[in-house]
Amino acid sequence: DGGITQSPKYLFRKEGQNVTLSCEQNLNHDAMYWYRQDPGQGLRLIYYSQIVNDFQKGDIAEGYSVSREKKESFPLTVTSAQKNPTAFYLCASSMSLSGANVLTFGAGSRLTVL
């Protein structure tokens, strides 16, 4: 079955460490997205990508970095510069970069900073 796989499901990090969250899709979608979810805040867009080797900052990109070396993969690195990284992170994809497209979401990764 096609879908999005995020790993790990749970991740614990010490302050000052970088961590990378994996996102892989087998839907042949061109566009991929990373959202951050905090209680009562809804979903906030971190980064998005339309094609390989190209990505754009979303609304809260500071302290995060991404790469898009393959169409199927869009990993997110939470750097030590992110002041409050504890959150639930959701990866999504869509056929193309358009406000008309339905997003398919992964199951999420919960990051906790100790």
Added chain:
Amino acid sequence: AQSVTQPDIHITVSEGASLELRCNYSYGATPYLFWYVQSPGQGLQLLLKYFSGDTLVQGIKGFEAEFKRSQSSFNLRKPSVHWRDAAEYFCAVGAHRDDKIIFGKGTRLHILP
């Protein structure tokens, strides 16, 4: 700029009762509208979407939503809720010329037995 408002942070209904979750949007042109549902600790799943045509759209799990242009609303309804409907519901808006979809802050639905 696009925006989406879900006025109710929490809603509690009894099992078997009817449900209406409110969503108001702000956008100059005709928007693309979506409702997504999220079970605890999971990703989001599309319930239904409105692009054009009939303003009453049917979705999965017995949900429906009605687009009312005059009220800039896209409220989600279900005639009779089940305990499995307890989840968080997100309204979202997109536009053809924009590359981002904007999400509301969500409404958490609680079901009383």
